[in-house]
Amino acid sequence: xxxxxxxxxxxxxxxxxxxxxxxxxxxxxxxxxxxxxxxxxxxxxxxxxxxxxxxxxxxxxxxxxxxxxxxxxxxxxxxxxxxxxxxxxxxxxxxxxxxxxxxxxxxxxxxxxxxxxxxxxxxxxxxxxxxxxxxxxxxxxxxxxxxxxxxxxxxxxxxxxxxxxxxxxxxxxxxxxxxxxxxxxxxxxxxxxxxxxxxxxxxxxxxxxxxxxxxxxxxxxxxxxxxxxxxxxxxxxxxxxxxxxxxxxxxxxxxxxxxxxxxxxxxxxxxxxxxxxxxxxxxxxxxxxxxxxxxxxxxxxxxxxxxxxxxxxxxxxxxxxxxxxxxxxxxxxxxxxxxxxxx
Numbered sequence: 001x002x003x004x005x006x007x008x009x010x011x012x013x014x015x016x017x018x019x020x021x022x023x024x025x026x027x028x029x030x031x032x033x034x035x036x037x038x039x040x041x042x043x044x045x046x047x048x049x050x051x052x053x054x055x056x057x058x059x060x061x062x063x064x065x066x067x068x069x070x071x072x073x074x075x076x077x078x079x080x081x082x083x084x085x086x087x088x089x090x091x092x093x094x095x096x097x098x099x100x101x102x103x104x105x106x107x108x109x110x111x112x113x114x115x116x117x118x119x120x121x122x123x124x125x126x127x128x129x130x131x132x133x134x135x136x137x138x139x140x141x142x143x144x145x146x147x148x149x150x151x152x153x154x155x156x157x158x159x160x161x162x163x164x165x166x167x168x169x170x171x172x173x174x175x176x177x178x179x180x181x182x183x184x185x186x187x188x189x190x191x192x193x194x195x196x197x198x199x200x201x202x203x204x205x206x207x208x209x210x211x212x213x214x215x216x217x218x219x220x221x222x223x224x225x226x227x228x229x230x231x232x233x234x235x236x237x238x239x240x241x242x243x244x245x246x247x248x249x250x251x252x253x254x255x256x257x258x259x260x261x262x263x264x265x266x267x268x269x270x271x272x273x274x275x276x277x278x279x280x281x282x283x284x285x286x287x288x289x290x291x292x293x294x295x296x297x298x299x300x301x302x303x304x305x306x307x308x309x310x311x312x313x314x315x316x317x318x319x320x321x322x323x324x325x326x327x328x329x330x331x332x333x334x335x336x337x338x339x340x341x342x343x
Contacts, residue, residue, distance in 0.1 A: 004047045012041040024049045025097075064099045065310060066118040066141075076104075079226055079254060080282035081299055082124075085146075088303025089122065096311060120310045123148060142313035146306050149198050155309040155322040157302055161199050164295040164329025165206025165249070168277040171293065171331055172247040173214060175339045177275060181219040181238050181245035182207060183231070183255045200251055203279065207249055219245050223255050231255055236262040239274070246274060246340035253278035253285045256292050260336070271338035281332050290335035297329050 010020045015038070022029040023038040030038075042049070067089060069076050076082045090100045101116050120142040123133065133151070136143055143154050150156040172180055185200050211218055221238040223231030235258045238245065250256035256278030260270060268274050270290055278285055281296035309323050 004045045006047075008045055009038060009042045009047050012045060013038050063097065064101050064116075064118045065093055065307075066101050066103045066116060066121040066136075068103045068121055068123045068136075076226065080284050081252070081254075081280045084282065084299045085124065085303050088300040089307055092304045092307040096307070098311075120144070120314045122146060122306055122310060124306075142310060142317060144306050144310045144313065146302065147199055150324055153322060155313060155324075157306045157309060157323075157325045157327070159199070159297045159302065159327045160329050161202035162206040162209070164279065164297065164331075165203035166209050167329065167331040168249050168279065168293075168295050169207045169210035171333065171337065172249065172275060172277060173210060173216070175247070175275065175337060177245075177247035177340050178214075178216055179219070179243065179245045179247070179340070180211065180216055181221060181248040182250075183221045183223055183235055183238065183248055183259060184251040185225055186222045187220070203251060218249070219243065223251070223258065225251075226254075228254070228258060232258040232261055235259045236265065239263060239266055239268065244274075247277070247337070248274065249277050251279060253280045253282045253288075253292055253294055255279075256294070256336075257284055257288055260288055260290075260292075270336050273341055275337040275340070277337060285332070286334070288336075293334045293337040294332050295329050296332045298327055302327055 006017050006020050010017045013020070015034075019030065019034070020038055020042075023035045023042075027035055067086065069082075077086065086100075086102070093100050098119075101118055103116065103121075118141065121136045122144050123136075124146045133143065144157065145151060145154055146157045147159065148156065150158075169180075182204075184204060207218070219238060219241065221234040223234045231254070235248075235255070238248070239259070239262050248256075248259050250259060256276050259274075259276050263270050263274050263276075270276055276292065278292040278294035280299075281294045282299075285292040285294045305325055305327075309325070312319065313322075
């Protein structure tokens with residue numbers, strides 16, 4: 001028996017090749033009864049649908065978008081916020097009939113080696129992404145950056161992290177806290193605005209916008225992004241200081257959860273003895289014990305906007321200047337903050 005093709009199904013049903021193609025890719029163009037007849041005939045003949053490679057070749061498109069993460073995939077998807085973002089991107093692409101391919105660099109040189117066919121690239125959770133961006137630009141791919149420093153000529157989607165950090169610091173100082181700790185990443189990463197933690201640098205500036213005018217010198221502790229054990233150790237060391245802070249501002253909800261764990265292990269009550277402010281309002285914020293006061297960013301909107309910007313860049317790259325979208329951040333007050341204990 002010869003190979004079953006689109007034409008084979010069209011001949012069986014007595015319709016055109018285009019009608020059969022629409023049954024698989026544009027079902028809204030057909031009546032339900034006609035589509036059911038076509039799919040039944042295809043099943044009888046053993047035809048599973050148009051060849052994706054052939055369709056991509058004909059359209060000049062793959063229907064797939066790369067999502068670049070410059071960290072180990074296992075670590076990234078274990079992070080609640082990153083998981084929510086990846087899900088939002090995947091859902092939005094699926095709604096538009098596209099798919100996402102997750103890309104991570106090699107452990108050795110940080111360069112993506114996979115020659116994956118794709119129509120565009122989303123750059124997310126990256127350190128200094130220069131090598132990866134050069135790789136993507138050599139391939140002529142449309143690119144959108146997320147939570148990165150804006151790059152000339154590329155659309156950018158990010159959160160107003162500096163304002164969000166201000167809101168957290170204002171909340172603690174407004175409650176009366178003056179002995180304040182900050183749990184963030186290493187100082188050298190914060191001070192170099194072009195380096196790994198662009199969001200950390202913005203949040204650091206926002207905290208100091210509030211603390212510096214009040215003459216508050218925060219007690220600093222350095223955790224490790226996407227690594228719970230060293231972050232817990234840093235949080236515990238901060239809380240074991242003789243001048244222990246009464247309130248802690250954290251780089252993320254994940255960092256804040258480690259502060260809660262350390263406080264519990266040291267017999268400190270939250271918020272009776274210690275107030276804790278997270279950042280992101282990821283799914284762990286509302287389910288932690290106690291639920292976290294945090295700074296909310298709309299990660300679903302961020303994913304949708306990033307996909308929309310990339311689709312526009314793919315479909316009509318000359319239509320408009322690259323977008324610079326800055327999403328707002330807002331304070332969400334829950335049960336992890338209260339006025340400081342009486343001296």
